[in-house]
Amino acid sequence: MDISLQHIDYRYQANTPFERLAIEDVSIDIPSGTYMAIIGHTGSGKSTVLQHLNALLQPSKGIVKIGDREIKAQQKNKNLKHVRQKVGIVFQFPEHQLFEETVERDIIFGPLNFGVSEPVAKQRARQALKQVGLAEEILEKSPFDLSGGQMRRVAIAGVLAMEPDVIVLDEPTAGLDPRGRKEIMDMFYTLHKERNLSTILVTHSMEDAARYADQIVIMQQGKVVNQGTPEEIFSSPVELVKMGLDVPEVVRFQLKLEEKTGMKLGKIHLSIEELSAAVTEALSRGVRS
Amino acid sequence: MMEKMIFGRYVPADSVIHKMDSRSKLIIIFLFVCIIFLANNAVTYALIGIYTFFMLGMSRIPVRFLYGGLKPVLWLVLFTLVLQLFFTKEGALLVSWGPIKIYEEGLRMGIFISLRFFFLILMTSLLTLTTTPIEITDGLETLLNPLKKVKFPVHEMALMMSISLRFIPTLMQETDKIMKAQIARGVEFASGPFKERIKAVIPLLIPLFVSSFKRAEELAIAMEARGYRGGEGRTKYRQLSWHLADSLQLVLLAMLTILLFLLRS
Amino acid sequence: MNESIVSLKEVSFQYDEQERYALNHVSLDIYEGEWLAIVGHNGSGKSTMAKLLNGLQFPQQGEITVCGMQLNEESIWDIRKQIGMVFQNPDNQFVGTTVQDDVAFGLENNGIPRDEMVRRVEDSLRKVKMDQFLYQEPHHLSGGQKQRVAIAGVLALRPSIIILDEATSMLDPRGRGEVLETVRLLKAEKALTVISITHDLEEAAKADRIIVMNKGEVFREGTPEEIFSMDEQLIQLGLDIPFSVKMSKAFRQKGIDLSKHYLSEEELVTELWTSRFSI
Numbered sequence: 021m022d023i024s025l026q027h028i029d030y031r032y033q034a035n036t037p038f039e040r041l042a043i044e045d046v047s048i049d050i051p052s053g054t055y056m057a058i059i060g061h062t063g064s065g066k067s068t069v070l071q072h073l074n075a076l077l078q079p080s081k082g083i084v085k086i087g088d089r090e091i092k093a094q095q096k097n098k099n100l101k102h103v104r105q106k107v108g109i110v111f112q113f114p115e116h117q118l119f120e121e122t123v124e125r126d127i128i129f130g131p132l133n134f135g136v137s138e139p140v141a142k143q144r145a146r147q148a149l150k151q152v153g154l155a156e157e158i159l160e161k162s163p164f165d166l167s168g169g170q171m172r173r174v175a176i177a178g179v180l181a182m183e184p185d186v187i188v189l190d191e192p193t194a195g196l197d198p199r200g201r202k203e204i205m206d207m208f209y210t211l212h213k214e215r216n217l218s219t220i221l222v223t224h225s226m227e228d229a230a231r232y233a234d235q236i237v238i239m240q241q242g243k244v245v246n247q248g249t250p251e252e253i254f255s256s257p258v259e260l261v262k263m264g265l266d267v268p269e270v271v272r273f274q275l276k277l278e279e280k281t282g283m284k285l286g287k288i289h290l291s292i293e294e295l296s297a298a299v300t301e302a303l304s305r306g307v308r309s
Numbered sequence: 310m311m312e313k314m315i316f317g318r319y320v321p322a323d324s325v326i327h328k329m330d331s332r333s334k335l336i337i338i339f340l341f342v343c344i345i346f347l348a349n350n351a352v353t354y355a356l357i358g359i360y361t362f363f364m365l366g367m368s369r370i371p372v373r374f375l376y377g378g379l380k381p382v383l384w385l386v387l388f389t390l391v392l393q394l395f396f397t398k399e400g401a402l403l404v405s406w407g408p409i410k411i412y413e414e415g416l417r418m419g420i421f422i423s424l425r426f427f428f429l430i431l432m433t434s435l436l437t438l439t440t441t442p443i444e445i446t447d448g449l450e451t452l453l454n455p456l457k458k459v460k461f462p463v464h465e466m467a468l469m470m471s472i473s474l475r476f477i478p479t480l481m482q483e484t485d486k487i488m489k490a491q492i493a494r495g496v497e498f499a500s501g502p503f504k505e506r507i508k509a510v511i512p513l514l515i516p517l518f519v520s521s522f523k524r525a526e527e528l529a530i531a532m533e534a535r536g537y538r539g540g541e542g543r544t545k546y547r548q549l550s551w552h553l554a555d556s557l558q559l560v561l562l563a564m565l566t567i568l569l570f571l572l573r574s
Numbered sequence: 575m576n577e578s579i580v581s582l583k584e585v586s587f588q589y590d591e592q593e594r595y596a597l598n599h600v601s602l603d604i605y606e607g608e609w610l611a612i613v614g615h616n617g618s619g620k621s622t623m624a625k626l627l628n629g630l631q632f633p634q635q636g637e638i639t640v641c642g643m644q645l646n647e648e649s650i651w652d653i654r655k656q657i658g659m660v661f662q663n664p665d666n667q668f669v670g671t672t673v674q675d676d677v678a679f680g681l682e683n684n685g686i687p688r689d690e691m692v693r694r695v696e697d698s699l700r701k702v703k704m705d706q707f708l709y710q711e712p713h714h715l716s717g718g719q720k721q722r723v724a725i726a727g728v729l730a731l732r733p734s735i736i737i738l739d740e741a742t743s744m745l746d747p748r749g750r751g752e753v754l755e756t757v758r759l760l761k762a763e764k765a766l767t768v769i770s771i772t773h774d775l776e777e778a779a780k781a782d783r784i785i786v787m788n789k790g791e792v793f794r795e796g797t798p799e800e801i802f803s804m805d806e807q808l809i810q811l812g813l814d815i816p817f818s819v820k821m822s823k824a825f826r827q828k829g830i831d832l833s834k835h836y837l838s839e840e841e842l843v844t845e846l847w848t849s850r851f852s853i
Contacts, residue, residue: 062716062746076489101495109493116483117490119515129512133495164519169616178494195662195743197615197773198814224746266747269817273839281847296824299846303830443671475671478713524666530630531667534659535727536651536683544685546678546695 021087021106021185021218023050023073028082028093030068042068043242046082050235052185055212055219057229059265060239066222069239073188073220074107075100087185105134108184112191114175115168123149123166123174124159130182141181148177151211153203169200176204180211186218187211193225205232230254230268230290238265255288270295318378319441325554326368326439331448333555337562338436344562345425347569354424356572360565361428368439375434382430386423393419446470447547464540472528480521487516579735579767580604580627585636587622596622597633598790606734609761609768611778614787615812620771623787624739627769628657641734655684658728660741664720668712673704676712677727684731698729701763702756718749722756729760736760738770742777754780775808779816779838786811799836818842 025048032040043065050056060066071077072084075091084091086103108130111117120126127148128141136144146156152173158166163174179187189208193201209232212219223229229236229250236253238246240263246253254260257267257275267275271288274295278284283302289295321327326334348354365375393415400413436445450467457463488498491512498509580603587597597619604610614620625631626638629650638645641656661667670676674695681691699705702722712720721741728736738757742750754777761768770781778784784801786794788811794801802808802819809815818839822832825846832845 061748071489074493076492101497104493104495107493109490111486111490111493114490116516116520117487117494117512119512119519130494167617182494197812198775199615199809199812264748270821273817273821273843276839277843277846280843292820292824296821296828300825300828300830303846303849443675471671472669475669475712478711479665482713527661527663527666528669530625531659531661532669532679534628534630534654534661535669535680536654536731537679538651538683542685543682544688544691546675546682546688546691548688 022052022085023087023107023186023218024048024085025069025072025079026083026085028072028079028084030072030077031080034080041242046239046242046244048237048244048247050186050218050220052218053216054235055209055221055233056235056237057221057223057233058237058239059223059226059229061224061264064239065242066239067190068242070109070188070190070220070222073186074104074109076109101134105182106184107186107188108179108182109188110176110179110190110192112194113172114179114192115163115171117178118163118171118175121162122160123163126163126174127178127181130178134182144181144183145177148180149174151180152177152207169196172196172200172204184217186220188220188222190222191224192221193228208232226266226268230270238263250290251288254290257288318437320370320374320438322369322439324367324369324439326364326435328552328554329439329558330549330551330555331440331444332452332549333551333558334436334440335445335448335452337558338432340562340566341432342429344566344569345428347566347573348425349421350572350574352572353569354421356565356568357428358424360561361431364435365431368435370435370438379430379434383427386427386430389426390419390423393422442474443471443547444549446474447549451549464543468540476524479524480517483520484513484517487513576606576608578603579606579641580769581639582623582626583637583639585626585633585638587626587631587633589622595790597626599636600790600792601636602785602792602795604735604767604769606767607765608783609770609781611781611784612769612771612787613773613775613778613784613813614793615773618787618812619790620787621739622790624659624737624769624771627737628654628659655731656733657735657737658731658733659737659739660721660724660728662740662743664717664724664744665712667724668720671711672708673699673710673712673715673723674708676723677730680727680731694730694732695726698726699723701729701760702726716749717745718752721745721749721753725753725756725760733766735767735769738768738772740771740773742772742774750774750777773813775802775814775816786813799834803835805835 025046028043028046029041030043032042046065046069048069058066058069068077072079073086075084075086075097078091078097079093081093087106089103091097118126120129124142124145127145128138131141131144132138145159149156149159154170154173154177158170163171166174176192187208192208193204196204205228208219211217221228221233233250236248236250237244238253238260245263246259254267254271257271260267268290270290270292274285274289277299283299285298285302289298345357348357394411395409395415397415397418398410398412399415400417402410403413403416404411446467450463453461453463492498496509496512498506498513501509582600582602585597585600586595588595600623612620612623622631626633627640629645640653643649643653645653668676669679677695677698678691681694686694696705699708702725704719704722704726707715707719715723724741725736736757742753745753757768758780760766770777772778779798779802781798784796784798785792786801793811794804802815805815805819805823818837822835822837822842826832830846830849832842837845
């Protein structure tokens with residue numbers, strides 16, 4: 021399912037003394053099957069953009085296209101359920117949304133709301149639980165008896181069980197330890213590939229953006245300031261640094277190396293494997309010449 | 310809707326009233342609530358009115374803001390008036406229009422009672438509009454301090470109030486976040502029959518309770534780690550300071566009281 | 575090495591309703607003026623340790639000594655003056671309605687006279703560069719700013735030890751940077767012992783010493799260099815290895831000889847620069 025934001029503005033508390041323009045003239049295209057990372061500081065407007073992706077917010081100006089549905093400013097938008105079923109959002113600290121008595125009931129909550137029959141929903145719950153790496157035994161447990169990491173996975177399973185075409189992730193690994201972080205990110209990537217989903221990742225982590233995304237959008241002060249493939253974005257790292265954003269460690273290392281040794285590697289390398297190969301090659305060439 | 314409410318809302322400004330000690334403001338409001346019942350004729354009500362508007366003027370709260378915020382309450386005042394008009398059947402008959410009969414006493418009582426109501430609302434909103442909630446808490450704590458002798462938990466109450474005040478914005482943000490998360494899972498908060506709407510609140514309330522308990526627990530641990538062990542032996546950082554203006558305000562109120570005594574019928 | 579300021583002897587702790595010991599016969603010393611990182615995955619016992627050190631929990635077995643005082647019911651209030659703690663969630667430790675009230679909270683609890691309080695509040699907020707925010711309310715602050723206020727609250731009590739209990743794990747990179755920079759400056763400025771409980775190995779790499787916890791036991795203890803030479807073992811423990819270690823490893827596999835196992839990024843760049851001539 022394609023999503024496209026066309027010149028959207030969003031104002032918080034419009035027409036009050038507290039009015040604030042959160043995003044301005046934002047245009048982003050997310051064709052079906054894209055893995056897109058949206059990067060920016062806290063307050064850059066990326067969370068506001070995220071909430072437009074399944075009509076949780078209605079733009080103050082501009083058009084949001086979600087599949088064949090158009091959401092326009094100054095217009096009543098009814099029957100958004102279909103849109104919300106197709107676009108699943110995993111919010112930051114999703115474990116805070118758990119409320120049911122058992123893990124199973126919580127996971128099937130979304131699907132039931134969208135009119136899926138109970139047996140089918142339960143079937144999906146089992147499958148979703150397997151995807152997030154939890155055992156079926158916990159289906160009957162209370163979600164509040166689980167560890168923090170397990171609660172996070174159950175909440176994610178609740179979104180996966182809706183079987184969305186687009187999945188939006190808002191800092192899904194915040195607060196997890198390194199192992200948990202890697203497992204969750206790898207899980208979403210596998211899912212993205214296997215089911216041909218569109219994935220939109222809102223993150224601070226340049227490492228994750230470089231590793232997983234096909235497209236990166238950089239936001240600052242409510243505006244899109246740069247957009248492109250990871251190679252394009254990270255090939256002008258100076259700009260990123262100027263905005264106070266990080267560069268992936270590999271890129272930072274390559275820059276440091278080039279600066280100090282005068283070595284020229286030509287292009288930007290986004291993985292340790294690539295970079296070490298390129299450096300080794302350059303070094304051996306250096307000896308021969 | 311919420312944005313226009315002015316009850317309990319603080320509006321910062323640089324005025325004499327804003328600068329007053331919260332204790333003197335609390336005392337004045339308390340006394341005002343008592344002496345307003347002294348008024349019983351046109352002159353005394355006019356006096357109270359002049360005093361109220363004088364105080365409002367000094368607070369520099371924009372009139373338009375006050376009007377906007379008080380609009381819903383004005384209906385209540387009008388309603389009081391109408392109620393008195395129709396149900397008091399004393400004095401001379403003024404209007405007789407089909408089943409509607411308005412008597413002199415009804416008109417008098419109606420106007421007085423709704424005016425009293427109106428002035429009370431204005432003065433109490435003035436307190437919250439010009440005093441931060443935490444200042445009110447501090448003022449209350451000091452004023453109620455003597456009650457400690459009868460084992461009334463004054464310090465605990467004040468601490469509870471100030472912590473609640475501190476967490477209100479945090480909980481509002483949290484509510485918004487959880488609501489959106491559940492909407493994304495297909496909950497509809499704003500539509501559907503009444504029974505459905507009640508059911509929709511559960512996925513919001515339970516997570517809110519759970520997280521509030523967790524917050525309370527963590528906060529208690531953090532407070533303990535910072536050496537909190539009850540009110541005993543504690544010093545206070547926030548300080549209230551009584552100025553000349555506070556004393557003058559009390560004198561003004563005293564004068565009003567004396568006048569009311571002299572002029573009431 | 576300096577003198578031991580905290581020592582644990584055979585300490586065991588078990589939460590109610592749990593079979594496994596959260597801490598199992600742990601003995602260790604923490605030295606005055608050092609920056610000690612305690613790392614381990616979630617549930618390794620590292621946070622339990624922090625709670626034991628200032629008497630938020632008491633061990634079932636063993637003995638804890640802090641600044642020469644044995645930790646027990648009577649001494650906890652004196653010990654809490656010596657050990658300040660910054661917790662994980664920036665919101666759930668902010669007690670005051672404004673920045674200055676929050677910093678004053680600990681001082682009020684300890685009955686510090688008001689004049690002294692005013693001085694200390696300003697002074698400690700200046701140290702964390704938050705003195706411009708005296709009257710600010712917490713919901714207008716970023717996570718990093720709130721954590722810096724929490725640090726100021728600790729500093730105001732003039733402790734000898736500060737414990738950061740995953741204090742940066744809920745922050746964005748900018749906030750994390752701010753907090754760590756603040757702690758680093760403070761440590762350099764005066765002899766403050768820093769105990770940082772974390773799973774961020776980049777953060778641990780800056781410490782003087784690292785203790786790796788696993789299943790309630792001290793798994794390994796050593797300098798960052800020693801710890802990072804554990805390599806794959808760290809990943810098996812649910813941790814990560816710092817970037818420069820990964821990078822060095824890749825170079826070694828490609829046949830580039832490096833002098834030692836753990837190198838900082840700068841050292842690695844220099845090595846590569848010199849190895850240009852040795853291949």
